[in-house]
């Protein structure tokens with residue numbers, strides 16, 4: 001079985017799906033690996049490093065798709081909504097595709113992958129279960145996003161982060177407020193604390209309180225009742241507009257008193273709720289910074305514009321997308337290790353094991369034999385469950 005890694009084509013993307021250090025493991029398991037020339041350069045992995053690790057370099061994208069039994073990408077068609085469609089004609093029947101597919105994004109793209117006869121696995125659907133922890137690409141990327149969000153806020157902030165006692169007097173520490181204490185939010189808390197800031201956080205899932213405390217953050221309690229805060233998979237659940245309205249009222253004071261607000265409140269398959277309004281931003285001190293990690297999906301802040309920096313009333317709102325790509329060396333390393341663990345799970349003796357009883361395989365398999373076979377995707381888009389729900 002040949003694994004092919006094309007260069008990422010999303011504009012500005014610097015990550016690469018496999019790094020040289022995982023190649024010996026894949027070869028040991030019986031795979032061959034081919035890499036498009038220059039695929040790792042932007043993540044600081046030159047072609048020579050791949051060759052030394054046992055991979056072959058192919059000159060172009062078409063050659064990689066033609067040679068590969070398994071195409072491994074970071075942003076596959078679907079999550080790459082800019083240039084991903086150009087890869088569709090390069091895919092062929094019975095080819096295997098592994099990457100971020102954004103399977104609840106565009107059903108047209110998912111159906112196009114199915115129609116090409118491709119067996120596609122969406123890594124964002126890897127279940128958050130203990131035995132799949134080493135495959136958890138979402139956690140890896142979220143950890144990097146939370147870290148980078150704090151650094152992006154620290155740079156333009158006209159204040160220092162740590163408390164300093166100097167001959168010129170005492171400097172008070174920056175106050176950082178994180179809304180949404182999932183993996184990215186918790187990583188932001190840890191990073192802010194390492195830089196010496198005072199960190200507070202709020203999440204509608206009560207379980208996060210202890211996690212925030214364990215990182216040295218303060219948990220903000222809001223006197224509102226959350227209806228079934230957590231779904232069966234551990235994700236936050238969408239609430240009604242009455243809840244969000246009340247949440248905004250109660251969060252207003254904390255936001256106004258913060259030097260930095262990092263928003264990371266998302267609900268799978270939904271537009272993120274607006275939790276920071278224009279009026280709330282107007283109450284923040286000039287020079288304050290908001291980093292909206294939900295920017296790509298519409299944002300948690302009313303002023304957020306995806307990929308842009310908005311300044312209003314002296315408050316800077318950063319709507320950068322794809323933050324993990326800004327730390328490409330380690331983002332690629334973590335992704336590659338996760339994907340390698342996933343491939344080693346899926347394949348035995350060079351053969352794909354489509355075991356429908358295995359939750360990792362069943363929940364990640366999106367298309368097979370020309371059909372969209374994933375139960376979650378079928379339900380989300382109200383597709384008739386004409387094909388088997390997952391592999392047989």
Ligand SMILES: NC(=O)c1ccc[n+]([C@@H]2O[C@H](COP(=O)([O-])OP(=O)(O)OC[C@H]3O[C@@H](n4cnc5c(N)ncnc54)[C@H](O)[C@@H]3O)[C@@H](O)[C@H]2O)c1
Nearest residue numbers: 128129139180181182183203204205234235236264265266
């Ligand atoms: N292997 C494992 O066991 C494992 C690994 C990673 C994550 N997890 C769990 O998976 C879950 C999801 O993690 P994630 O970080 O990927 O999720 P995510 O990216 O969906 O995080 C978004 C966070 O925002 C919160 N949120 C949503 N709406 C909100 C609102 N209105 N106000 C405030 N907060 C709001 C959610 O509760 C969640 O914590 C968590 O329970 C996490 O602990 C488990």
